[in-house]
Amino acid sequence: MHERARPIRVLVVDDHPLLREGIGALIAAESDITLVAACSSGREAIQQFGTFRPDVTLMDILMPEMSGLDAMIAIRGEFPKARVIVLTTYAGDALIVRALKAGASGYLLKDSARDELIDTIRSVHTGRRTFSSEVAIALAAHATDDPLTPAEIAVLHLIGAGNSNRLIADQLQIKEDTVKGRVTSILSKLGANDRTHAVTIGLKRGIIELSEIAPNDLHQDAFTPQER
Numbered sequence: 001m002h003e004r005a006r007p008i009r010v011l012v013v014d015d016h017p018l019l020r021e022g023i024g025a026l027i028a029a030e031s032d033i034t035l036v037a038a039c040s041s042g043r044e045a046i047q048q049f050g051t052f053r054p055d056v057t058l059m060d061i062l063m064p065e066m067s068g069l070d071a072m073i074a075i076r077g078e079f080p081k082a083r084v085i086v087l088t089t090y091a092g093d094a095l096i097v098r099a100l101k102a103g104a105s106g107y108l109l110k111d112s113a114r115d116e117l118i119d120t121i122r123s124v125h126t127g128r129r130t131f132s133s134e135v136a137i138a139l140a141a142h143a144t145d146d147p148l149t150p151a152e153i154a155v156l157h158l159i160g161a162g163n164s165n166r167l168i169a170d171q172l173q174i175k176e177d178t179v180k181g182r183v184t185s186i187l188s189k190l191g192a193n194d195r196t197h198a199v200t201i202g203l204k205r206g207i208i209e210l211s212e213i214a215p216n217d218l219h220q221d222a223f224t225p226q227e228r
Helices: 015-030 042-052 066-080 094-104 115-123 133-141 150-162 165-172 176-190 195-205
Strands: 008-013 033-039 058-061 085-086 106-109
Touching: 008 015, 008 042, 008 115, 015 033, 015 115, 033 042, 033 115, 042 058, 042 066, 042 150, 058 066, 058 094, 066 085, 066 094, 085 115, 085 133, 094 106, 094 195, 106 115, 106 133, 106 195, 150 176, 165 176, 176 195
Parallel strands: 008 033, 008 058, 058 085, 085 106
Antiparallel strands: none
């Protein structure tokens, strides 16, 4: 008789305990997959990965202390062959691209079907890159878009924080006319009606993150009528 193949060893990283428990229950029902550890932050993920050396890691993106993307970069910096599946609620194309550049082997949404999650773990374990149909659609929808430049993203961050053009110019140490030009370009590239709409689109697509926006910053009152 042939020796039974070793189960696929999985690490789950998510700050929601119910989700960790739910994934653990799904994995427990599979004879060829086993959960070796679960943790709630990016920093813990780095430690647990070094301890258990899992075959596949399921990684949330937005977590306290350290993001899943930063944790993935750190892990793959030490273990280049680490296979990480991003498991998140965010389907923004810019966020997906950042995950791919960080080395993600898969990208799934948390509402994916049970079978899709299990099949993706198996697929990634064999060395394939695997993404849900929703992720593929999100990437295709903006494949030909002119991306924001790093300078424009910096301005969009500051717009989201409720800053006027003058304050943005002061913080970036550039001319106010330069800021106005970048805002015009941002609105055009994003197809936004105004600054508030641009921030909303930026959040939805993952160009900027919610953690970078202070409470109430998206209120229209944060901007003068000329800046909306």
